[in-house]
Structure formats: structure tokens, C-alpha cells
Amino acid sequence: MRITRTRRRAVLCATAVIMSTGLAITVAPTAFADGAPTTTVTHLVTGDDGRLEVDLSDSAPLTSLQISVRSSTADDAATLLTVSDFSNDTTTAPVQLPAGTAYGSYPVDVDYTLADGTTQHWSGAAHGTDGLLNYRKHAFLAAFTTDRTSTDFTHRDVVLSGHVDAFDPATGTTGPAGADTDVALMWQEDHSPYDSYVQRHAEVDTDENGDFQLLVTPGGGLENGAAVIHTTPADLTPAGTSQFISNVPANPVTYRVTSSPSATQVHKGTRITVRGKVEQLVGGKWKPFGGAPVVTTAADPDSYQYTVPHQLASTTSAADGSFSYPITANMTTLLHTYLRPSTYLPPNSQDEDTVNVPTAGSITLPAWSIDDEGLVKTTGRLNGNASNQSLWLQYSPNGKSGWINLSHITTGYTYGKYVSYAMQAYGNYDGYYRVIHFESAQMLGLVQPAHRLNRIRTQMSVTVTPTRPSYDTSKLSVSGVVTQMTSKGWAHYNHAYVVLVYKPKGDTEWYWVKKAYTNAAGRYSFSTPAYGDGTWGAYLQTDSKHFYSSTKGVNVDVIH
Structure with missing residues (x-):
């Protein structure tokens, strides 16, 4: 009968029987292909179960296969055991030497017959370690497991445990390997959602029962866990195979954070307090999350590597989920409050609060003027964080107190370090003016030095005769006095430049007629045709020092 091959090893063509001594009796071989036989033994492998595997150079069919275990490498060494019962190339049963045989190599x-009838002999003594039976107790991993199927924020520890058994070829039995077998453990920890794996390894010894265990805190998912026997006591041979465990995933917490600073606008160096609460979703309900690691930073959470950039403060939430801590405000900052990211606490919730720390500003290139109507104008540059800032033009009669607001503007936006401004308002004949910026979220309060502006007050009188002339060509006499305010009171205004004006009846426009200077007594006089019905008056054409003034209008009716 032909035995079907299941592996690329030697294949028997006839059933052999176990004999204590001598050679196996086989049936006649089948024909072999032309050419010299090439099948040879490459080495022997002693399995952890005590069976011996004969590794051949090819898969040519064999009609017989037999091994003979010798007591030593000497030429005349006694044969301890002969085995010819094989399944493919491996003994069907563990190799058990005669009772009392010492453990060793x-x-x-190996004797085997090819299909063409050629018998081959392979001497183990001539092939060093490749030709030896490892006749010792074989330690192997019988179990490797974990105490939980997943971890979470509250339950982060995992116990890796297992058991090592030993097969005794002398008795054919399996039992605990005993103490001091060193087991190497390996696993990966997944610390972030982007395949940020950390490789871990450890070694642990078995106890007297062959058991071992190791407490680990992976800090995330535990994956690709494996165990292999590293070293054994002298009377044991370690198995080379590994045991694996199922992955232990990390279950993230669904949480939410609320926070509030004690102040939202402070000066540089001020300490404020951030207070808030953390809650976690449990059974579909939000409950206080105690023991949560709270942080406040000046940057968004790092959702890639789970670092904490620009940390300002941190604490652990109380049992009721509340937290508070001080922060020193040194600059305008958008505060981000969340839980320190980890596999258990992904950065999926944060609260944001802005604390403004205004910076100093200044005004440069100021310019001031007041016209003869009392209109005050000022221009300049507001330097600093000057976009969208409010400026007020103020007046005080003495420059020290009684400041009142005259006008207000809001600056535009600037990409640079300053913004130009222009303001105007009607002021007083003599007084002090300044531009002031009240503190905002961006800029500290700023008060410009007071600037004095004044002009000399003037007033005028007018007389027109006659007021009822006979004809359009009749002469009118227009006269009056111009005075100015001095330190001693009202006085005549010498050399004032006066303009005589006329508005025809029914017209809305004034037309200048003549101009003249006042004399030392401040008097002016004009002689002019009547022109027709209308109104006559005069005004002062001012210089840079005086206020404008004008007379009342005098109606003139022509008789004919």
C-alpha cells in the first residue's frame, strides 16, 4: 500500500513495524526513476512532544525508514532503541529510551530504502548536533492569557499570565515545568489614534507551579501580545514556539468640559482663576467626572500626538467634577480648557475663553488748529494695537479739570504698527484740548498732554444812514466800530479789515461791496450808492489771531 504524502518529507511505501533490535522488514519497492539516488538526511529535530523528525533533502518516496539511537558517538556504542513506526518523517510516538537512561544528547x-531498492545509511555521530536526539525534559508554553478584554480610564491595568508545562520523555508524561523558567513577553501599546505604537518587552520567571504573571499599565490599547520561553533550568530544554493573546483595546471616555475665568480683561501680570466642571457620559446620562486631568493651554489640543502645547495650568478634578486653578495673564490669550489627551481621553471636547491683556499705545505727530469760527481740528498717529480703537476729543477751560467730550471717532483697521486719525469739533475762544483713549481689550488707557488753543474775541457795530433814500443812486453812509477783547477788557481794534456787504431784497446771497481798515479808534466808514431795496452789513475779515464777527443786518428801503 502507498502512503499519501502530506508534507515535503520522506514518504513510506510500505508499513513498518517497531523492532527493539535489527532492521525493519519491508515489501518490495516500486520502480525508481533513472539516475543515481540523491535523497539524503539533512538533520534531525526533537519535538517538544518527544517525537523525532527526520528531515530529508527531497520528497522522493521511501519504502522504509528506521532510526537507531546509540548510547554514544563511539563506533562500538550500543543501540539503545530502534524505531521504524513513522507518520511521514516523524515518529508516531515519543522516543522513550530504556528505563534508567540518563537525560542528554x-x-x-538513520537507515532508509529508496523506491529502487537502494538502502542508505546515515550516521548521526558523523553529523554533530544535526544528528542528535535531545533526550531531555522539554518546557513549553501551555497557556498565555489576560485578565480583561479591554481597558478604560478607571481600569487601566492588565495582568498577563500563563503557564509553562514540561514533557518528560523518560515517562512520556506532561506536568508543570516548576520554578525559574524565564518567559519573555512582548507587546505593543497604541497611545494615539494615528498608529503611534510603543514597543514593550519584559521577562518574568515561573513559580514552583510553572505559573507566571506580569502586571502592566499599557496607557492605551495592548496589541500583538506574545510570549516565548527565554531560558530554562539546566534540566529543561525550552521550546521555540510562541503563544499569543487577543488584543486588549482601550475604551475612550465621552466627556465635556465647561470653564470660566474670573476676569476677561486684566493688566499684564494679573493672576486670575479659571473654574469649571468636567462630566462624563455614563449610561446615556451626564455625570460628574472626578479624577480627570484638566489642563488649560494657550493652543488647541494636539489631536495627533497627544502632547499639551503651551500649558498654562493643570489640576485633577474633584469628586463632583469641579476644578479651579490660578493663571497669570501676561498677554491676550484664547484659553483652551480640556482633559489631558490620551487614548482614554481623546481631545473631543474643550471650552474656550478669551482673557484680554491690553498693551500700551502712544500718540505721535500731533497737530492742532482752531479757525476763526472756533472749529478745533487735530490729527496724529495712534501707535500700538491701534485697529478699531475709540478716540475722544475733549475740552477743559483750565487744562486740569472739567473735561468734557466734544467728539468721538473709531479708528480703522491697520496691518502695521499705527493708524492715522483726524478729529474736529467746535470749541471755545480759549481753552485746553486733548485726545484720550479709554482702555479697551486691545489697548491700555491713553491721555494726550493738554494743548491750549485760543483766538481773540471781536465784536462790531454798524449804522446806516439814511435808511430810506430817495433813489437807487442816493448815497448811503455806513459806519461802525470794531472792538477786541484784551486783558483789560474790550478795546478798539485798530487796523481791522472790514468788508461791507449787501443782500438785495428777495435774494439769498450776500455780495461784498467795499473793504477798508479801521482807524486807531477802531472806526470804519463807507459811502456807497443805495442800489435798491436790500439789507446792509459788515463783517471782519480775520487774521490768524482773531475770531470772526459780523454786524447785524440793516434794511434799506428806496422811496422811488
Whole structure:
């Protein structure tokens, strides 16, 4: 009968029987292909279960296969055991030497017959370690497991445990390996959602029962866990195979954070308090989240590597989920309050609060003027964080107190370090003016030095005769006095430039007629045709020092 091959190993063409001594009796071989036989033994492998595997150079069919275990490498060494019962290339049962045989390494001779009837002999003694039976107790991992199937924020520890058994070829039995077998453990920890794996390894010894365990805190998902026997006591041979465990995923917490600073606008260096509360979703309901690691930073949470950039403060929430801590405000900052990111606490919730710390500003290139109508104008540059800032033009009669607001503007936006401004309002004949900026979220309060502006007050009188002339060509006499305010009171205004004006009846426009200077007594006089019905008056054409003034209008009716 032909035995079907299931592996690329030697294949028997006839059933062999186990014999204590001598060679196996086989049936006649089938024909072999032309050419010299090439099948040879490459090495022997002693399995952890005590069975011996004969590794051949190819898969040519064999009609017989037999091993003989020798007591030593000597040429005349006794044969301890002969086995010819194989399944493919491996003994069907563990190799068990005669009782009392010491544990050790024994050379094995291999005799096999090819399909063409050629018999081959392979001497284990001639092939060093490749030709030896490892006749010792074999330690192997019988179990490797974990105490939980997942971790979470509250339950982060995982116990890796297992058991090492040993097969005794002398008795054919399996039992605990005993103490001091060193087991190497390996696993990966997943610390972020973007495949940020950390490789871990450890070694642990078995106890007298062959058991081992190791407490680990992975800080995230535990994956690709494996165990392999590293070293054993002298009477044991470690198995080379590994045991694996199922992955232990980390379950994230769904949480929310609320926060509030004690002040939202302070000066640089001021300490404020950030207070808030953390809650977690449990069974579909929000409940206080105690023991949560709260942080406040000046930057968004790092959702990639779970770092905490620009941390300003941190604490652990109380049992009721509340927290508070001081922060020193040194600049305008958008505060981000959230839980320190981890696999258990992904940065999916934060609260944001802005604390404004205004900076100093200044005014440069100021210019002031007051015209003869009393209109005050000022221009300049507001330097600093000057976009969208409010400026007020103020007046005080003495420059020290009694300041009143005259006008207000809001500056435009600037990409630079300053913004130009222009303001105007009607002021007084003599007084002090300044531009003031009240503190805002962006800029500290700013008061410009007071600037004095004044002009000399003037007033005029007028007389027109006659007021009822006979004809359009009749002469009118227009005269009056111009005075100015001095330190001693009202006085005549010498050399004032006066303009005589006329508005025809029914017209809305005034037309100048003549101009003249006042004399030392401040008197002016004009002689002019009547022109027709209308109104006559005069006004002062001012210089840079005097206020404008004008007379009342005098109606003149022509008789004919």
C-alpha cells in the first residue's frame, strides 16, 4: 500500500513495524526513476512532544525508514532503541529510551530504502548536533492569557499570565515545568489614534507551579501580545514556539468640559482663576467626572500626538467634577480648557475663553488748529494695537479739570504698527484740548498732554444812514466800530479789515461791496450808492489771531 504524502518529507511505501533490535522488514519497492539516488538526511529535530523528525533533502518516496539511537558517538556504542513506526518523517510516538537512561544528547543512525531498492545509511555521530536526539525534559508554553478584554480610564491595568508545562520523555508524561523558567513577553501599546505604537518587552520567571504573571499599565490599547520561553533550568530544554493573546483595546471616555475665568480683561501680570466642571457620559446620562486631568493651554489640543502645547495650568478634578486653578495673564490669550489627551481621553471636547491683556499705545505727530469760527481740528498717529480703537476729543477751560467730550471717532483697521486719525469739533475762544483713549481689550488707557488753543474775541457795530433814500443812486453812509477783547477788557481794534456787504431784497446771497481798515479808534466808514431795496452789513475779515464777527443786518428801503 502507498502512503499519501502530506508534507515535503520522506514518504513510506510500505508499513513498518517497531523492532527493539535489527532492521525493519519491508515489501518490495516500486520502480525508481533513472539516475543515481540523491535523497539524503539533512538533520534531525526533537519535538517538544518527544517525537523525532527526520528531515530529508527531497520528497522522493521511501519504502522504509528506521532510526537507531546509540548510547554514544563511539563506533562500538550500543543501540539503545530502534524505531521504524513513522507518520511521514516523524515518529508516531515519543522516543522513550530504556528505563534508567540518563537525560542528554544521543547520536541517531538513520537507515532508509529508496523506491529502487537502494538502502542508505546515515550516521548521526558523523553529523554533530544535526544528528542528535535531545533526550531531555522539554518546557513549553501551555497557556498565555489576560485578565480583561479591554481597558478604560478607571481600569487601566492588565495582568498577563500563563503557564509553562514540561514533557518528560523518560515517562512520556506532561506536568508543570516548576520554578525559574524565564518567559519573555512582548507587546505593543497604541497611545494615539494615528498608529503611534510603543514597543514593550519584559521577562518574568515561573513559580514552583510553572505559573507566571506580569502586571502592566499599557496607557492605551495592548496589541500583538506574545510570549516565548527565554531560558530554562539546566534540566529543561525550552521550546521555540510562541503563544499569543487577543488584543486588549482601550475604551475612550465621552466627556465635556465647561470653564470660566474670573476676569476677561486684566493688566499684564494679573493672576486670575479659571473654574469649571468636567462630566462624563455614563449610561446615556451626564455625570460628574472626578479624577480627570484638566489642563488649560494657550493652543488647541494636539489631536495627533497627544502632547499639551503651551500649558498654562493643570489640576485633577474633584469628586463632583469641579476644578479651579490660578493663571497669570501676561498677554491676550484664547484659553483652551480640556482633559489631558490620551487614548482614554481623546481631545473631543474643550471650552474656550478669551482673557484680554491690553498693551500700551502712544500718540505721535500731533497737530492742532482752531479757525476763526472756533472749529478745533487735530490729527496724529495712534501707535500700538491701534485697529478699531475709540478716540475722544475733549475740552477743559483750565487744562486740569472739567473735561468734557466734544467728539468721538473709531479708528480703522491697520496691518502695521499705527493708524492715522483726524478729529474736529467746535470749541471755545480759549481753552485746553486733548485726545484720550479709554482702555479697551486691545489697548491700555491713553491721555494726550493738554494743548491750549485760543483766538481773540471781536465784536462790531454798524449804522446806516439814511435808511430810506430817495433813489437807487442816493448815497448811503455806513459806519461802525470794531472792538477786541484784551486783558483789560474790550478795546478798539485798530487796523481791522472790514468788508461791507449787501443782500438785495428777495435774494439769498450776500455780495461784498467795499473793504477798508479801521482807524486807531477802531472806526470804519463807507459811502456807497443805495442800489435798491436790500439789507446792509459788515463783517471782519480775520487774521490768524482773531475770531470772526459780523454786524447785524440793516434794511434799506428806496422811496422811488
